[in-house]
Amino acid sequence: MEEPADTHIHVHDLWRRYGRGKRTFDAVRGVSFTVWPGELFALLGTNGAGKTSTVELLEGLATPYRGKITLFGECDPVADRDRIRPRTGVMLQQGGFISHLTVRESVHMWAELTSRSRPVAEALALAGLTDRADVLVKNLSGGERRRLDLAIATLAPVELLFLDEPTAGMDAEGRHATWRLIAQLKEQGTTILLTTHYLEEAEALADRLAIMHRGRIAAAGTVAEIVADCPSILSFRLADPSLVSALPISVTTQRCDGRIVVNTSQLQKDATRLLGWAEEHGVVLEEFTARPASLEEAFIRIASGDRFESAPEQAE
């Protein structure tokens, strides 16, 4: 087990159980990972994968059924709540705002409850809510509520920020503005733990990520490390479909539009063989592409379960 002293988040064999007696459900099953200071770590996963259940344990909103969480190298999220709170910012998956307050009143209330808060006007401007400051929270759109949530989570210059699906429900412009703000916070040295459904968000922002599936971490590492475990893809079209049987490599899929797809763990070798064969036989490989797997393909592969039920990887 790694020493947590220099980490901002250290999680070891974490379990979260809902229910009692015979009606129990383990939403988080033996998760372990580490987040280093200044790092942006993303938790990806399908609905019900256990992302929010894990983050709530880290935020100290629930007690683990089993396992250990250490924040800032020495603090327990529940027992040391008073010490942790001034150093952390939290954006929940769902608002938690008083619907009959205006946006400005909500931010003002939170500014009064937060040490070292930035001025309300500045927080509103950062979240792009200045024009909506006098609107009641109940009249905000879903995306605007997420921006309000972000404004409150980032009111103070914290060391560790938990962002649970920060761009859910935002339009493209709002999402990119949020990404810029998150990148800016990271540049300032804030450690960020982010959960998201958007793979491009994780790809754009995360230093490392973990993909959760059924309560466990099914894959973890940098984007390159995760996709390296998935087969690369050769794709082309044959003018004469009858030549398929003569190909020097085995075909994974032949689509109805005539496109042939080959999944391979030896991209360079198989591409060389295929191109050599085509040259030798005077065959034209139309629309030929050769590329490594994308994060999306790795994600779908994990979500479909074909590499999961074996031993789960850890993200340390």
Place this chain on the structure above:
Amino acid sequence: MSTLAVRHLKTLFLVEWKLFHRIKSNYIYVLLVPLMLLMAMRFVQEQMNLPTHGLQAGPVLITTGVGILLIFSLYSSVTGLYVARREELVLKRLRTGEVSDVVILTGGASMYLAITLVQVVVVAVVLSAMFGVWPRQPLSLLSGLLTGVALMIAMAAATAALCRTVEAVTVATLPAIFILPMISGIYIPRDVLPDALGDVLQYAPMSSTIDLVHAGWAGDMTMSAGLGRVLLALAWAALFAWIALRRFQWEPRV
């Protein structure tokens, strides 16, 4: 209490104060309903022939007023507040910040507590002037008010712990709104009831508070009896606080 906690408490108090005025129906429930109930009880108690039971109309009606205000303005309102804020995920969100759990719960309740205390003072002063009676045992009165406040807030937290939705609050508070005043001497003084029944009902949750408040004006309670009533009221408050601690949820149940 630390300076930070006081600042948090003040902030939550002011937010609830703002919301109280923004939602006009609050005026009706917290201000008008207790007043109308008190007027109705004045009529009912006139039929009870209180002097034949050794009771004076003034202290009895003042005690009724205090009891009604504790139940309607404090207990019922705070129960609704806790459940509504929990449903909106406000309690959960507040717990992600620097505010302690105790301040989260007392912060919102403090606004209703302030309103209740102002109402109690107004009702007590007006009725005292009307009946020409003034507190003879201020310590009993103060003890009654303090134990009443502790009991009502603990009961509110316990009731909120048992409610899943705001709609459920209406049903869950019914026993306290209808039964508690009947058995604790708020609507009908226990001295008017048959002795055996009155003796049993002296142990009801609010009976001690009501006895202490009544003694504040009537001046008929010994120190040892008063101490016993305070201990019984605190025992009830502790029981409800224990239920709340065990069962209170900070977010809606899934």
